[in-house]
Amino acid sequence: MADSTSSSGAQPKGQPTLHHLSDSQSQRILWLLEELAIPYTLINYKRDEQKRSPPGLKTIHPLGRAPTFITADGRILTESMTIATYLLETYDVSKKFAYSDWIRDMTLTSFSGTSLLDLADTELLFDLAAKHTPWPLSYITRFIKKKYDSFFSAAEFKKNMEFLAKELGDEEWFNGKEPGRADFMLSWPMDFVGQRGYVDLKKDFPTLHAWRMRIIERPAWKSTLEKGNGYDLNSW
Structure with missing residues (x-):
């Protein structure tokens, strides 16, 4: 299928569609939109009782995940970085959110989906195991989680936050004066860190806390909370 953008840089005709899941990483794509x-057209889905994606998403794409994004010309995209890149390349005509250093931008966006998100996902798995394992086995899972936190994850979270704090420096955004792809991509794992209390950002990393608060105060973010259908990462 041909690319949506033409050689002249014109935007595609029609409008794209976002298939959006509550309490999921598609929140950052909704924010970017x-x-x-x-x-654009927004189709909301709710997680089921097991906090999984509903079957309806599989009718759009075999992976059944969110975000699932359909371009104006019908191309189906599923990975957040791909969707964010497509949106910025296609619709940010004024280059408001453009990066000045592509290597740094790629490093931060890759970091968000690998080093940081992998760590947060593993921590979440331990949380869920400790929460849902029946007694008396729950005692064992809570003990294992406590040991995991003390000998590994606490130090890793600290190291990751120190890296991000250094990268942010005195800027308002990782991208500089305006948020960019790195900011959009980092918002999801950092919401995990902040909402679930894996790191006390306000106390230990105030510049990162201030960055999160800037996102929350943006009109576009507030609009996502009105248009979406839930974003509570403590509900799991």
Whole structure:
């Protein structure tokens, strides 16, 4: 299928569609769409009782995941970095959110989906095991989680936050004066860290806490909370 953008740089006709799941990483794509202020169709889905994606998403793409994004010309995209890159390349005509250093931007976006998200996902698995394992086995899972935190994850979270704090420096955004792809991509794992209390950002990393608060105060972010259908990462 041909690319949506033409050689002249014109935006594609019609409007794209975002299939959005509550309490999921598609929140950052919804945020980006609101920042770009383009017409789009939003289809909301709720997690089931096991906090999994509903079967309806599999009718759109075999992976059944969110975000699932359909371009104006019908191409189906499923990975957040791919979707974010497509949106910025296609619709950020004024280059408001463009990066000045592509290597740094790629490093931060890759870091968000590997080093940081992998760590947060593993921590979540230990949380869920400790929460849902029946007594008396729950005692064992809580003990294992406590040991894991003390000998590994606490130090890893600290190291990751120190890296991000250094990268952010005195800037408002990782991208500089305006948020960019790195900021959009980092918002999801950092919401995990902040909402679930894996790190006390306000106390230990105030610049990162201030960065998260800037996101929350943006009109585009507030709009996502009105248009979406839930974003509580403590509900799992």
